[in-house]
Amino acid sequence: MITAALLFSLPLSDETPMHWAWLFGAIAATLGWSYGLPPWWAPILVLFAPAALLASSLEVSPLVWLAAAVLPWLVFRGVIRDRVPLFLSDRPAIDGLLTLVSDRYPVSVVDLGCGTGGVLLALREARPIARLKGVENAPLTWLLARIRLRDAAVTVRYGSIWEEALDHHDVVYAYLSPAAMPQLWDKASREMRAGSLLVSNSFAIPGIEPDRVLPLDSGFATELYVWTMRGPDAYDAAR
Numbered sequence: 760m761i762t763a764a765l766l767f768s769l770p771l772s773d774e775t776p777m778h779w780a781w782l783f784g785a786i787a788a789t790l791g792w793s794y795g796l797p798p799w800w801a802p803i804l805v806l807f808a809p810a811a812l813l814a815s816s817l818e819v820s821p822l823v824w825l826a827a828a829v830l831p832w833l834v835f836r837g838v839i840r841d842r843v844p845l846f847l848s849d850r851p852a853i854d855g856l857l858t859l860v861s862d863r864y865p866v867s868v869v870d871l872g873c874g875t876g877g878v879l880l881a882l883r884e885a886r887p888i889a890r891l892k893g894v895e896n897a898p899l900t901w902l903l904a905r906i907r908l909r910d911a912a913v914t915v916r917y918g919s920i921w922e923e924a925l926d927h928h929d930v931v932y933a934y935l936s937p938a939a940m941p942q943l944w945d946k947a948s949r950e951m952r953a954g955s956l957l958v959s960n961s962f963a964i965p966g967i968e969p970d971r972v973l974p975l976d977s978g979f980a981t982e983l984y985v986w987t988m989r990g991p992d993a994y995d996a997a998r
């Protein structure tokens with residue numbers, strides 16, 4: 760509809776590049792809609808081409824455009840493949856996680872997609888005997904976590920969460936996105952030991968009831984979902 764409206768409103772005899780940019784934007788939005796993208800994509804798709812055209816008329820160094828392209832990748836790399844952006848666990852979520860991590864035994868905890876390392880720092884302080892690990896694949900975010908945790912005996916691995924073996928962790932913490940949850944469950948159910956805990960901040964796993972739900976008194980995160988894993992054999996039998 761937007762495309763049609765724009766097509767008919769364009770004075771095609773004296774088109775300018777900006778007319779075409781609006782038309783491309785409208786076509787992109789229409790295609791996005793027909794491929795089932797959520798509605799909030801529409802303004803982004805409509806505005807992208809006109810904004811790019813406008814920006815190209817500004818006299819700024821090409822390095823600025825290079826930085827504008829590279830910087831988001833350095834921080835938001837997780838969005839590209841896994842549709843997982845960077846947002847951070849808040850204090851209520853961390854406190855909820857702490858109730859699941861023993862302060863008497865040296866349990867092994869991994870934060871899958873550890874962002875800037877805030878969860879690991881808090882765990883390090885409250886559970887000094889825990890064995891902690893973070894995995895992060897956005898370069899700048901990983902570097903920040905690494906620097907923040909440089910004095911602590913915490914491993915912060917640069918790499919993909921999908922390559923992290925989960926069989927030796929007692930608690931696997933994930934604050935990812937709805938899109939990542941089915942794959943996470945597939946991996947966790949194949950690898951995690953019986954009795955270990957899978958904890959997801961805010962995002963449920965479709966079709967898999969959690970064993971516990973910890974409500975969070977938080978403005979952002981809603982709940983911690985907790986699954987007590989039954990071990991790969993139990994899930995293999997059910998597959």
Ligand SMILES: C[S@@+](CC[C@H](N)C(=O)[O-])C[C@H]1O[C@@H](n2cnc3c(N)ncnc32)[C@H](O)[C@@H]1O
Nearest residue numbers: 837843846847848872873874895896919920934
């Ligand atoms: C929502 S943030 C959570 C950060 C941190 N765990 C917290 O709770 O504060 C998700 C993080 O996962 C990272 N991420 C997304 N996909 C990833 C992947 N395949 N491998 C490693 N990290 C990933 C993102 O870069 C982002 O930093």
